[in-house]
Amino acid sequence: MFLKERNEIVEYCKMLITRGLTKGTGGNISIFDRESGHMIISPSGIDYDKMTADDVVVCDLQGNVVHGDKEPSSEFPMHAIFYQQRSDIDAMVHTHSMHATVLASLRWNLPAVSYLVAFAGKDVRCADYASFGTPELATNAFDAMQNRKAVLLANHGLLAGATNIATAFNIAEEVEFCCEVFLKAKTVGEPVILDDEEMAHMAEKFKTYGQK
Numbered sequence: 001m002f003l004k005e006r007n008e009i010v011e012y013c014k015m016l017i018t019r020g021l022t023k024g025t026g027g028n029i030s031i032f033d034r035e036s037g038h039m040i041i042s043p044s045g046i047d048y049d050k051m052t053a054d055d056v057v058v059c060d061l062q063g064n065v066v067h068g069d070k071e072p073s074s075e076f077p078m079h080a081i082f083y084q085q086r087s088d089i090d091a092m093v094h095t096h097s098m099h100a101t102v103l104a105s106l107r108w109n110l111p112a113v114s115y116l117v118a119f120a121g122k123d124v125r126c127a128d129y130a131s132f133g134t135p136e137l138a139t140n141a142f143d144a145m146q147n148r149k150a151v152l153l154a155n156h157g158l159l160a161g162a163t164n165i166a167t168a169f170n171i172a173e174e175v176e177f178c179c180e181v182f183l184k185a186k187t188v189g190e191p192v193i194l195d196d197e198e199m200a201h202m203a204e205k206f207k208t209y210g211q212k
Contacts, residue, residue, distance in 0.1 A: 001058055001066075001067040002031075002033065002038070002040050002058055002067070003053060005031045005033070005040040005056075006040055006053040006054075006056035006058075007053050008165055009030070009031065009041070009042055009053075009056050009165075010051050010052060010053055010055075010056060012029050012093070012165055012169055013027075013029055013042050013048045013051055014048050014049065014051070015169065016029070016048060016093075016095060017048050017049070019173060020097065021095040021096070021097040021173070021176060022095050022096040022097065022157075023096060025046060025047060026095075026096035026157070027093075027094045027095045027157065028041065028042045028073035028075050028079075028094045029093050029094070029165070030042070030073070030076075030079040030092050031090065031091045031165055032079075032083040032090045032091065034083075034090060037061065038058050038059070038060060039058070039059055039060070039061060039072075039076070039079060039083060040057070040058050041058075041059065041072045041073050041079060042057075042072075042073050043055045043056060043057050043068070043070035043071060043072065043073065044070070044071045044073050044074050046070070055070050056068065057070050057071070057073075059072050061080040061083060061084055062080075063076050063077070063080070074132060074133035075094060075132065075133055077133070077134070077135050077137075078092075078137055078138040078141050078159065079092045080138070081138045081141075081142045082161055085142065086161075088163060089149075089162065089168075090162075090164065091162055091163070091164050091165040092159065092160065092161045092168055093159070093160050093161075093165070093168045093169050093171075093172045094158070094159045094160075095157055095158045095160075095172050095176065096156075096157040097157065097172070097176040097179075098176075098180075099176055099179035099180040100152055100157060100158035100175060100176050100179045101156065101157050101158070102179070102183060103126070103179045103182065103183065104126055104153055104154050104156055104157060105155050107126050107129075107154050107155075108126060108152075109123055109125050109126050109152070110124035110126075110178060110179055111182070111191075112193050112194040112195075112196075112198075112199050113178055113181055113182040113185060113191045113193060113194075114178045114181055114194075115199070115202045116174045116177065117174075117175070117178050117194075118199050118203045119149065119150075119170070119171045119174045119206060120149045120150035120160065120171055121148035121150070121199075121203075122196050122200065122203075123148075123199075124148060124150050124151065124152055124175055125144040125145070125148065125151055125152065126144065126151075126152040126153075126154055127141045127144035127145070127151050127152065127153055127154055128144070128154060129154035129155055129156070137153070137156075140153075140154075141153060145159070145161070149161055149162055149168075149171050150171055150172070150175045158176065160172040
């Protein structure tokens with residue numbers, strides 16, 4: 001059941017480690033099949049290096065497992081709320097990447113320090129804090145990610161979403177890079193922030209970016 005998607009989640013979970021976007025078993029990844037209403041999501045607390053497609057869980061948006069013998073990620077409510085309420089998101093990547101987490105621990109938003117922020121929106125907001133795995137965290141993340149494709153989770157990490165897993169992962173990487181740029185720029189001065197008009201222009205250009 002959803003073998004292609006389960007293999008993709010294993011692949012991208014391993015990339016969380018190899019690309020430096022998390023440590024240990026931190027973070028989680030999901031894909032939503034809108035036709036069936038099923039969410040394919042990484043399991044809770046399994047080492048990514050040892051994870052196989054058989055470990056990946058298929059569940060409904062209430063967290064009821066319909067395929068697999070593992071528990072779904074404890075953050076499934078944070079994934080489910082987006083699939084329930086946003087038609088433009090069918091894949092999500094949650095990371096504990098260093099620079100995004102530093103920014104989130106400061107409770108700072110990420111401004112348009114680089115045009116690359118436009119992959120997520122004109123900026124990236126920091127959501128209010130809530131304990132991991134709770135409905136409160138899901139609601140806070142959803143609210144702060146309005147009209148955006150990424151959100152910082154206070155004292156926690158980063159969440160990114162898109163129409164497919166490759167794009168969601170790319171957004172997570174680009175936002176982490178921009179967080180690093182912002183923090184390093186702040187150590188030597190005050191970075192110049194791009195205005196909303198330029199960021200809107202960048203967002204339009206990204207719609208046709210890449211191979212046709």
